[in-house]
Amino acid sequence: MTSSTHYQSANHQALETVPDTLDVLAVAEGWRAAGRDVALATVMETWGSAPRPVGSHLVIDGEGNFEGSVSGGCVEGAVVGEALDVLENGKPRMLEFGVADETAWKVGLSCGGRIRVYVEKVD
Amino acid sequence: MDLALLKQLNRERAARRGCILVSEIATGAQRLVLETDDTSADPLAEEFAARFRSGKSGMVSDEADGQVFLNVSVPPPRLVVIGAVHISQALTPIAAIAGFDMEIIDPRTAFASPERFPDVPLHAEWPEDVIPRKVSLDRYTALAALTHDPKIDDYPLIKALSSGCFYVGALGSRKTHASRVERLTKAGASEADLARIKAPIGVNIGAASPAEIAVAVMAQIIEELRKGARASVPAPVREAMA
Incomplete structure (x- = not known):
């Protein structure tokens, strides 16, 4: 069960009854089976009031389509951009997001937390 | 992640079996540890046992491999x-x-x-x-x-x-x-x-x-x-x- 009521109340009702990483990993496998390039992003560390728990996934294809979430919607756009790079060069990378004064209105976490997100290619 | 590993992970989840995806951050090396595996010789054995109990994923530091991420998958109750x-x-x-x-x-x-x-x-x-x-x-x-x-x-x-x-x-x-x-x-x-x-x-x-x-x-x-x-x-x- 998810520990992220913050996310649930804001978004998908349906996720309340399914483990929230299950679908995303199934989607990743399905997309690969359909011949799409697939990158997987995983929340590996959080500090403060991060909106999604450690272990949460976002799956991204080569066209920039995505499913799942690694935050409450704050940094997904940035992760998708990085994922496209990872798909191109094949090297995994670790991203870090937090609230820095100068970036708070760009890709910061409005809740004041800090997260590290690992992005890797599925191949 | 290797596609075969992803498939195995999804198979374990679908069968309601607990498993942990172990990722070494420095090298990108990954492996899947099943709850039924004998891990007694593994330096992370105690960590695995504790995480299967709590169901919580997280980063650990391993002397040999540096930072290692354990993504724990346990079935919904x-x-x-x-x-x-x-x-x-x-x-x-x-x-x-x-x-x-x-x-x-x-x-x-x-x-x-x-x-x-x-x-x-x-x-x-x-x-x-x-x-x-x-x-x-x-x-x-x-x-x-x-x-x-x-x-x-x-x-x-x-x-x-x-x-x-x-x-x-x-x-x-x-x-x-x-x-x-x-x-x-x-x-x-x-x-x-x-x-x-x-x-x-x-x-x-x-x-x-x-x-x-x-x-x-x-x-x-x-x-x-x-x-x-x-x-x-x-x-x-x-x-x-x-």
Whole structure:
């Protein structure tokens, strides 16, 4: 069960009854089976009031389509951009997001937390 | 991640088996550790055991490999209720809200009717015909036997104990339970197993109505899930008591 009521109340009702990483990993496998390039992003560390728990996934294809979430919607756009790079060069990378004064209105976490997100290619 | 590894991970999840995806951050190397694997020689063995218990993913530092991320996958908890009784009617929405997948087994069709239970999978059959063919019990499953009727309750109780269900509870007074223990002992259950049965069922909050008993049962299940001794439950499933 998810520990992220913050996310649930804001978004998908349906996720309340399914483990929230299950679908995303199934989607990743399905997309690969359909011949799409697939990158997987995983929340590996959080500090403060991060909106999604450690272990949460976002799956991204080569066209920039995505499913799942690694935050409450704050940094997904940035992760998708990085994922496209990872798909191109094949090297995994670790991203870090937090609230820095100068970036708070760009890709910061409005809740004041800090997260590290690992992005890797599925191949 | 290697596609074959992703497929294996998804297979384990679909089969309701616990596993941990281990990722070395520096190298990108990954492997899957199954809950049934013997990891005693692994430097992270204790970490694995603790994480299977808590279900929590996280980063650990390993002397040899530097930072290692453990993504823990454990199945969602499930509640199997024996008895389509009044308490079960109250328990249905409570279990759903608490995030449990609930199913009910009761061979008495007058009790197990879709009219009485529109919102939950219902098996109007004998437990012997349902377990494990349609409902498999595992260490992520709680079983509550609520019929009072030995003909219906005894078999699933024995199966729940031998399958390592994290919670096994049975409705009935101390006297009822004493005779139940006698019967199950004759059927081959060990003293240690029988001690795991929560009876009288539910945390002691003085519950009086069926709905209040349902609350007490749910509270006890959550207590076992979060604070219980699942670590002592051997895996894989023991087959001793068939």
